[in-house]
Structure formats: C-alpha cells, structure tokens
Amino acid sequence: MKLIPTIGMETHVELKTKSKMFCSCKVEETEKPNTNLCPTCLGLPGALPIPNKKAIEMITLLGVSLDCEITENGMFHRKNYFYPDLPKNYQISQFDYPIGLNGVLQIVSDNEICDIEVERVHMEEDTGKSIHVGGGRIDTAESTLLDFNRSGIPLVEIVTKPVISSSKHAVAYIEELRQLVIDIGISHGKLELGNLRFDANISVAHRDENELGVKVEIKNMNSLRSLERAIEYEIDRQTSLLEKNKKIIQETRHWDEKLQKTISMRTKEGSADYRYFSDPDIPNMNLSKEFIEEAVSNLPELPKDRRKRYLDLGLSLEESSHIVKSETWVRDLFEDVQVNVSNSRSAYLWTTGELLGQLRKLNLDEKPKHLIGENLAELICLVEEGKVSSSTAKEILGELIKSDLSPENYAKSNNLIQENDEDYINNLVSQIIKEHEKIVERIKLGEDKLVGFLIGEVMKESTASLNPGLVRELILKKTK
Amino acid sequence: MVDLKNMTIKNAHKGLRDKLFSASELTESIFEVAANSESVLHAHLLLMHEEAVQGAKETDQRISKDNMLGALDGIPISIKDNMNLKGHGTTCSSKILSNYISPYDATVVKRLRESGTIFVGKTNLDEFAMGSSTENSAYGPTRNPWNPDCVPGGSSGGSAAVVSVGSALGSLGSDTGGSIRQPASFCGVVGFKPTYGTVSRFGLIAFASSLDQIGPFTKTAEDAKIIYEAISGHDSKDATSLKLKAKSLPEDSSAKVGIVKELMGEGISDDVKSEVERIIKILEMEGHQVSEVSLPMTKMAISIYYLIAPAECSANLARFDGVRFGLRREGGNSYEMSEKTRAVGFGDEVKRRILLGTYALSAGYYDAYYGQALKARNQVVNEFREVFSSVDYLISPTTPSTAFKFGEKTSNPLEMYMSDSCTIPANLAGLPAISIPTGINNDGMPYSIQIMSPELTDSSLLNFSSYIEKLVDFQHAPMKWKKEP
Numbered sequence: 001m002k003l004i005p006t007i008g009m010e011t012h013v014e015l016k017t018k019s020k021m022f023c024s025c026k027v028e029e030t031e032k033p034n035t036n037l038c039p040t041c042l043g044l045p046g047a048l049p050i051p052n053k054k055a056i057e058m059i060t061l062l063g064v065s066l067d068c069e070i071t072e073n074g075m076f077h078r079k080n081y082f083y084p085d086l087p088k089n090y091q092i093s094q095f096d097y098p099i100g101l102n103g104v105l106q107i108v109s110d111n112e113i114c115d116i117e118v119e120r121v122h123m124e125e126d127t128g129k130s131i132h133v134g135g136g137r138i139d140t141a142e143s144t145l146l147d148f149n150r151s152g153i154p155l156v157e158i159v160t161k162p163v164i165s166s167s168k169h170a171v172a173y174i175e176e177l178r179q180l181v182i183d184i185g186i187s188h189g190k191l192e193l194g195n196l197r198f199d200a201n202i203s204v205a206h207r208d209e210n211e212l213g214v215k216v217e218i219k220n221m222n223s224l225r226s227l228e229r230a231i232e233y234e235i236d237r238q239t240s241l242l243e244k245n246k247k248i249i250q251e252t253r254h255w256d257e258k259l260q261k262t263i264s265m266r267t268k269e270g271s272a273d274y275r276y277f278s279d280p281d282i283p284n285m286n287l288s289k290e291f292i293e294e295a296v297s298n299l300p301e302l303p304k305d306r307r308k309r310y311l312d313l314g315l316s317l318e319e320s321s322h323i324v325k326s327e328t329w330v331r332d333l334f335e336d337v338q339v340n341v342s343n344s345r346s347a348y349l350w351t352t353g354e355l356l357g358q359l360r361k362l363n364l365d366e367k368p369k370h371l372i373g374e375n376l377a378e379l380i381c382l383v384e385e386g387k388v389s390s391s392t393a394k395e396i397l398g399e400l401i402k403s404d405l406s407p408e409n410y411a412k413s414n415n416l417i418q419e420n421d422e423d424y425i426n427n428l429v430s431q432i433i434k435e436h437e438k439i440v441e442r443i444k445l446g447e448d449k450l451v452g453f454l455i456g457e458v459m460k461e462s463t464a465s466l467n468p469g470l471v472r473e474l475i476l477k478k479t480k
Numbered sequence: 481m482v483d484l485k486n487m488t489i490k491n492a493h494k495g496l497r498d499k500l501f502s503a504s505e506l507t508e509s510i511f512e513v514a515a516n517s518e519s520v521l522h523a524h525l526l527l528m529h530e531e532a533v534q535g536a537k538e539t540d541q542r543i544s545k546d547n548m549l550g551a552l553d554g555i556p557i558s559i560k561d562n563m564n565l566k567g568h569g570t571t572c573s574s575k576i577l578s579n580y581i582s583p584y585d586a587t588v589v590k591r592l593r594e595s596g597t598i599f600v601g602k603t604n605l606d607e608f609a610m611g612s613s614t615e616n617s618a619y620g621p622t623r624n625p626w627n628p629d630c631v632p633g634g635s636s637g638g639s640a641a642v643v644s645v646g647s648a649l650g651s652l653g654s655d656t657g658g659s660i661r662q663p664a665s666f667c668g669v670v671g672f673k674p675t676y677g678t679v680s681r682f683g684l685i686a687f688a689s690s691l692d693q694i695g696p697f698t699k700t701a702e703d704a705k706i707i708y709e710a711i712s713g714h715d716s717k718d719a720t721s722l723k724l725k726a727k728s729l730p731e732d733s734s735a736k737v738g739i740v741k742e743l744m745g746e747g748i749s750d751d752v753k754s755e756v757e758r759i760i761k762i763l764e765m766e767g768h769q770v771s772e773v774s775l776p777m778t779k780m781a782i783s784i785y786y787l788i789a790p791a792e793c794s795a796n797l798a799r800f801d802g803v804r805f806g807l808r809r810e811g812g813n814s815y816e817m818s819e820k821t822r823a824v825g826f827g828d829e830v831k832r833r834i835l836l837g838t839y840a841l842s843a844g845y846y847d848a849y850y851g852q853a854l855k856a857r858n859q860v861v862n863e864f865r866e867v868f869s870s871v872d873y874l875i876s877p878t879t880p881s882t883a884f885k886f887g888e889k890t891s892n893p894l895e896m897y898m899s900d901s902c903t904i905p906a907n908l909a910g911l912p913a914i915s916i917p918t919g920i921n922n923d924g925m926p927y928s929i930q931i932m933s934p935e936l937t938d939s940s941l942l943n944f945s946s947y948i949e950k951l952v953d954f955q956h957a958p959m960k961w962k963k964e965p
Binding site: 039042043044045046047048049050051078080082084087088089090138139140141144146273275276277280281282283 | 563564570572577580582583584586681682683684685686688689690716717718719720791792794795798799800801803804805813814815818838841842843846850
C-alpha cells in the first residue's frame with residue numbers, strides 16, 4: 001500500500017505600507033530596537049486601533065489576484081493568547097469574515113503548470129520580536145529581550161487547502177506567491193528579512209484512504225531550502241512511523257537547521273483555544289463594489305499572465321517561468337529587448353544567459369545604467385542577420401557593458417561586420433579546396449573535423465569577416 | 481473665598497467673566513472643600529493642587545486680557561482615574577497600575593485642557609470600573625457625602641461624590657452599565673451617559689469597549705451640556721467615534737413620555753417607584769402625553785450584560801501582564817511572572833469577571849453564551865427602536881433603591897449586579913441616558929429619575945432634563961463638610 005503525503009501551507013506576508021496596521025508608526029527596517037512605537041502598538045492602557053486603509057487596499061489586491069471571493073463585510077477579531085511580544089496579549093486578526101475566500105494560485109513545478117487552491121486570505125497585525133538570551137525558548141532562556149518595532153506591522157496570512165503533494169510543489173508555491181506579492185507591489189517579498197514567513201501542515205495517508213492523515217505543523221523554516229528539506233524529512237518520518245504501524249501525534253514541530261530534522265515542541269494538552277470574538281474597537285469594514293473595482297483596475301500584470309504571454313512568444317515553460325521569477329531589471333530589460341527582435345528566444349538567451357554571465361564575471365549585481373534594451377536588441381539583430389558571429393557579438397557585448405555605444409556602429413568601425421556575399425565566399429572556398437586536395441580527400445573519407453581547418457584557411461584568406469556558418473555550408477557542399 | 485453653595489459651572493463662568501472672583505480664588509475655594517472632605521470621603525485618589533494653581537493663573541491672565549476661552553475656562557473639574565492625564569498616574573483603582581504614569585492625554589482630557597479647564601485631580605472608582613459601590617477600589621472606598629455610612633455608588637463613585645460635596649464643579653466618569661448614572665443617583669447629582677460613539681474613548685482604559693462611554697457629572701443638566709459639548713465630536717483616534725449628525729426632539733410640554741413597564745415592577749423598591757410616579761404626575765399636569773410602554777428584553781439586560789462585558793474585559797485586561805508597564809512580580813519565567821503579577825495585581829471582582837468572560841468565549845461555550853448574548857443584544861436595540869417610534873423620552877428609576885450601606889451587597893455579587901438593572905439597557909443599545917436628582921427620602925438620601933432618548937438626541941435630552949429640573953426644583957444639599965479646627 002502506497003503512502004502519499006498531503007501538505008497545506010500557511011504563509012505570512014508583511015505589507016510594505018508606510019505606517020503600521022493600526023497606528024501611524026513608521027514601517028521600516030532598522031537596527032535600533034524599540035524606536036517606532038506609540039501607545040497603540042505598545043498596547044498601553046487606553047490606546048485604540050485605527051485600521052490602515054492602504055493595507056486593506058493591498059490585501060484586496062492580493063485577494064483579487066488570487067481569484068478569491070472578496071467579502072463585502074470585513075470584520076476584525078481578537079485572537080487571544082499570552083506571549084510577551086504580543087503587547088495586548090491578543091492579536092487583531094480575522095476569523096469568520098476574512099477579506100478573501102476560495103482562491104487559486106497557479107504554480108510551475110517540474111515543468112508543469114498546476115493550480116494550488118487557496119482557502120483564505122486574511123489581514124492581521126504582526127507581533128514584536130523576542131530574543132531569548134541564554135538559549136532556547138522563552139521558558140528556558142535566562143532572559144528575554146523584546147523589540148516592538150515589528151509590533152503592528154500589517155501582515156497578510158494566506159492559507160492553502162491541503163492540496164500540495166510534494167516539497168517541490170511547496171517550494172514552487174512559495175516562489176510564485178513571493179513573485180505575486182512583489183509584482184502587485186504589496187510587499188518587498190524578502191525571505192531573508194522575514195517579509196515572507198511560512199509554516200507547513202503535513203500529513204501522510206494511504207492512497208486508498210479518503211481521509212487525510214494526522215496533521216503535523218512544521219515551523220521555523222527560514223529559507224526555501226529549509227522548507228524543502230523539512231517537508232522531506234517530515235514525510236520520511238511520518239511514512240516510516242506508519243510503516244511500523246506506529247501512530248502519528250498531532251503536534252507542532254520545529255525545523256532544526258543545524259540538526260536538519262524536525263523536533264517536537266513541547267505541546268500543551270488539547271489544542272489552543274484562541275477565544276476569537278469580533279473586536280469591539282473596530283467597526284465592520286464595508287468593502288464596496290467600487291472599492292474592489294478600483295483595486296482591480298490598479299492591478300498590474302500578474303505572474304501567471306506574464307508567463308502565458310511569454311509562452312505565446314515562443315519561449316518554453318521553463319524559460320517563461322525563469323523570466324517571470326527573475327529580478328525586475330532583468331525582466332524589464334528582456335521586455336525592452338524582446339519587442340525589438342524577431343526571435344524572442346534570442347532575446348531570452350542573450351538577456352538571461354550571456355549578459356548575466358558577463359556581469360557575474362565582473363562581479364556586477366545589475367546592468368550598467370547606459371546599457372538599454374534597444375542597444376542589446378541591436379546587437380542581437382546583428383547576430384540574427386548574420387552580420388556578426390556570435391563570438392564577435394559576445395566581445396561587442398563586453399564593450400557595451402563598459403561604455404555606451406551602438407553595437408552596429410562599433411562593429412562597422414572595428415571591421416567586425418561579416419561578409420555574406422555567397423559568390424565572394426564561393427570563390428575563396430574553391431581556391432582553398434584546390435590548394436588542399438589531400439585534406440578534401442580525407443574529408444570525403446569521413447574526417448569531418450578537418451572541415452574546421454578548411455574554414456580557418458578560408459577565413460585567413462579573406463580580407464573581410466565572413467559568416468562562419470555560411471563558409472561551413474559552402475565547404476560541405478563542395479566536399480561531399 | 482468664593483461661596484460654593486449651589487455653585488454651578490454656569491454661575492462660576494459668569495462670576496469669572498464678570499470678575500466677581502478670580503479663577504485663583506475659585507480654585508483655592510475648591511481645594512479647601514477637598515481639604516475638608518477628603519479625609520472622610522476619599523473621593524480623590526490624586527489632588528493636583530500645584531498644577532491647578534498654575535492653570536488658574538493662566539485663566540486669570542486671559543480674563544484680564546478679555547480673552548477667555550469659553551464656558552469651561554478656569555472651571556475646576558476632576559477626572560475619573562481610568563482616563564489618561566499625561567504625566568500623572570492612572571491607577572484604575574488597581575494595584576496592577578499602582579506605579580503607572582500615563583505618557584499621553586486621553587482625547588477628553590486634551591479637549592478639556594484646550595478649553596481652559598482646571599484639573600482638580602483624579603477620582604476613585606471600583607477597580608477597572610467594575611462595581612457599583614467603589615468598594616472594589618484597591619485604595620479604599622469612597623463615602624457618600626449625604627451619609628458616610630452609605631456607598632456613593634459606582635463605579636464612578638469618586639466623580640459623583642466630588643461634585644456632590646463641591647470639591648469640583650464637574651467631573652468626568654465612564655459608564656459601561658450605569659457607572660455614571662447610578663452613582664449620580666446615589667449622590668444627588670446629574671450624571672449623563674451620551675450616545676455611544678459621540679465621546680471619544682481614546683485614552684479611557686477600556687473595561688468593555690462596546691459599552692464604555694465617557695460622560696459628565698454636574699449639579700445641573702445645563703452644566704452637563706457644557707461639558708458634553710466640550711468633550712464630544714468625532715475623533716480620528718477612535719474608530720468607533722461617530723461622524724453622524726445630532727437629531728432633535730421636542731424639549732417642552734409637547735414631548736411624549738413613555739414609562740417603561742418592566743422598570744417599574746419587581747425588584748424596584750416602593751419608595752423609588754412612588755418618587756417616579758410623583759414626577760410623572762408633575763409631567764401630566766404640565767400637559768405631557770404620558771404612556772406606559774413595554775420593553776420585555778430589559779428583563780434580560782443583566783444576563784446579556786454579564787456575558788458581553790466580561791467577555792470584552794477578559795481581552796481588554798490581558799495587557800496587564802507585568803511585561804511592559806505597571807506592577808511586576810518576579811517569577812521563574814515570563815509566564816510565571818505574568819501569573820504572579822496578575823494574581824497580586826487584580827482584585828476579586830476583576831478576577832471574577834475575567835474568568836466569567838474567558839469561560840463565555842471558550843470553544844464549545846461561545847455559541848451558548850457569548851453568541852446568544854450578541855443576538856439578544858440586537859433584540860434590545862430593536863425593541864428600543866420600536867418604542868421610540870411612539871414616544872420621545874423614556875422615564876424610569878435610575879436605580880432600584882437609594883444608596884445602600886457599606887458591606888450590604890459585597891457578599892452577594894448578583895445582588896450588587898442588580899443595582900444596575902435600570903441603567904444597563906441604555907448601554908446595550910448605545911442610547912443617551914441621564915440621571916437627575918428629584919428629591920430625598922426619609923433618611924435624607926437622594927432620589928432620582930433616569931431619562932433615556934433615541935441615539936444622537938443628546939442635546940435634546942439635556943435640554944429636556946433642564947426643563948424637568950425646573951419643574952422638580954431639587955434644592956437639597958448633602959451634609960456640610962468642614963474639618964474640625
């Protein structure tokens with residue numbers, strides 16, 4: 001009997017609003033702890049929350065992008081639990097009236113497109129940060145330092161249905177979601193800064209069973225790599241338990257990066273009871289049709305639409321996804337190049353391949369400002385039209401990275417334009433063949449690599465640069 | 481010294497304006513009353529003499545330049561100690577906030593400050609405004625100025641007592657289930673709970689956010705209106721603050737008055753009923769159309785209230801954990817620390833309500849308790865709406881009895897809760913309601929009536945109350961408070 005895993009993802013996305021969710025404190029990356037604070041985000045007595053309209057606009061944008069049903073009657077609830085970095089000891093969140101319900105996110109994994117169903121998208125506030133001195137958790141640490149700069153930053157939680165079947169799909173889901181929140185301009189999407197944080201719910205069950213297995217929640221995965229490994233580890237752990245006819249306990253486990261395994265967090269008896277109730281400090285939000293339509297009208301091109309467009313341009317799914325996930329400047333450059341060349345694949349290869357390769361060699365993270373799409377397109381056209389060889393074009397690209405120039409003018413003034421006149425090349429080829437009769441004999445007997453020698457001889461004889469492809473073609477015609 | 485006998489805010493303003501006395505003289509007179517009465521009454525937890533003297537000087541300078549800010553410039557007012565006044569403690573009469581200093585002004589305090597008000601001090605209350613007698617204050621109870629053996633009511637007992645005895649010309653209280661009107665009734669002063677959302681709650685330490693409302697204590701309804709106008713109006717710091725326009729009602733003998741049947745029956749003492757009937761007769765003689773109306777859900781009001789208010793308070797009071805401010809008792813880890821802090825810091829009534837609310841919200845009980853209470857609350861709202869389609873104002877007793885003695889109800893929480901049975905319905909429905917004194921009983925304790933009106937008719941309610949005050953002509957005063965030399 002085959003055991004199959006089922007995974008659901010819970011992802012928190014920090015929005016890039018100017019101010020916090022329920023107060024006017026700044027949202028910014030800062031090294032100095034406890035600087036962006038006020039009575040509201042510090043939970044001081046008597047302070048009240050005022051919802052951030054921009055954040056509601058942003059989450060609506062995300063909800064629409066995920067094809068969610070958007071609620072007309074948004075409501076905030078209090079989620080009650082005690083933790084020192086949660087100033088009010090309740091988190092303002094959403095419960096039975098989330099902003100978005102029943103959406104879908106299209107992902108690409110293993111060269112296939114697949115849809116991941118999203119259960120809900122809701123708005124909440126972030127907590128502060130705890131730093132446990134002397135190791136471990138809050139109950140074992142010598143002391144705990146608290147930084148409330150993060151307290152009250154708007155967070156969107158996206159919960160999938162239990163529909164993800166592998167670690168690869170889970171990674172692809174996070175990658176796609178990350179790209180989406182960046183593209184629609186609601187988050188910086190930087191994993192390393194905690195802009196995107198995810199937990200995975202994993203269960204394993206026999207294929208022929210209709211019900212899902214016992215769910216285990218995995219926390220503390222800080223990168224896509226640890227997400228992938230944690231899921232794989234957990235699937236293996238649960239599978240081998242089931243194979244030994246042992247029971248799986250419903251619990252929360254921690255991914256330990258050093259040990260490369262999941263470790264059980266001490267569980268209290270029974271599941272947590274958050275005693276949700278509607279927050280009496282915040283009136284219900286009426287998300288009008290106009291409000292939602294306004295959000296839709298501001299929606300930029302989504303990653304899935306972009307991918308579709310690239311496929312339509314003739315790129316493969318892998319290439320299309322690659323561009324979709326590339327950095328913004330790479331994508332923008334590709335767009336500028338692509339409209340100016342006939343072969344989109346060349347645009348793709350030159351932009352994401354050769355250019356990035358050369359930049360990497362020069363230790364550059366980004367293209368120089370003067371290098372614009374039109375210039376790169378001009379260079380690609382020279383290759384496409386056979387006017388320069390691709391090796392020459394690579395050299396020209398090197399010059400183009402160094403300084404602002406027109407590739408065509410540069411090629412002309414440096415005598416790099418190839419001769420493509422067949423009669424001229426034919427004469428040269430005939431001459432060289434005559435001069436190397438023995439070599440020709442050997443080629444006829446099957447020594448193909450000697451063709452290269454003849455090409456070289458033709459090139460040497462010529463006063464102009466020749467199109468090597470054409471030279472080869474003509475030599476083959478005469479020698480076979 | 482200024483003669484404070486029957487001194488109202490209105491008269492004090494005239495006196496200051498016409499330079500019959502200075503703000504400094506007025507302030508000193510007020511503090512003299514405080515000095516004479518506090519040792520027995522314990523109505524103030526904090527007296528702010530130095531600042532008050534300074535504030536009075538500033539008012540006097542403005543008066544000398546004919547530059548008075550308005551009707552509250554130079555008027556001594558006290559604030560219930562559950563509202564933040566920057567730079568001073570806000571204890572909520574709880575040990576857990578014994579060392580807490582407010583870093584900001586509540587919106588009401590800010591607005592009073594801007595109108596030139598002199599802050600006399602912070603007044604005593606039942607811990608976190610939970611109670612009906614101030615017996616739940618961690619700093620000792622307040623006594624009733626009419627008879628120190630009686631409670632002043634609560635939770636805003638201190639704010640009622642200071643106006644009654646004259647150690648402030650007005651005060652602010654907060655009313656969650658009657659915490660302004662009930663003590664006003666016990667202390668023979670006017671207590672007004674405005675429409676929910678007309679006065680900002682920003683800076684008021686929340687007990688039950690959907691019910692809490694700040695309002696004034698004064699000698700007259702006219703004075704209450706002066707304070708109400710200064711503190712009300714939309715506030716961008718409170719998301720529940722209303723932007724809606726006020727509505728008006730008839731304010732003279734053309735006003736139709738309803739008597740709430742359910743609030744004139746079981747549980748209301750006979751003398752209180754007779755007093756309300758006496759007032760109704762006066763109104764009838766003035767030509768008012770008076771009718772009996774029924775609000776059956778008011779019988780459920782206490783049950784509804786004691787699910788909703790504790791549920792909200794269980795979350796509102798979670799922030800008092802010893803982590804960031806207030807009392808802290810050390811423990812082996814942070815959970816132990818918070819547990820110990822809360823065990824020591826909260827009094828019994830507060831703990832009782834936190835437990836009640838936590839239970840009512842718990843998985844498996846929510847639908848049966850809190851969920852039901854929300855539905856029932858909606859029915860209360862609808863019933864009021866229905867009744868107000870045929871009458872302008874509703875009249876009832878404010879409290880089932882006059883002020884009771886210390887210790888009389890402390891052993892039986894339910895009996896204590898019943899003392900709010902007439903006032904809670906207005907909180908559940910968010911309606912404006914006022915208590916005005918009407919007479920005294922054989923023991924010399926004040927009687928009152930409660931008047932309720934539709935939401936946003938606050939000004940009309942206050943004007944109509946002034947009109948009734950004139951008909952009733954309540955001229956009694958509590959006992960004289962003078963320290964033996």
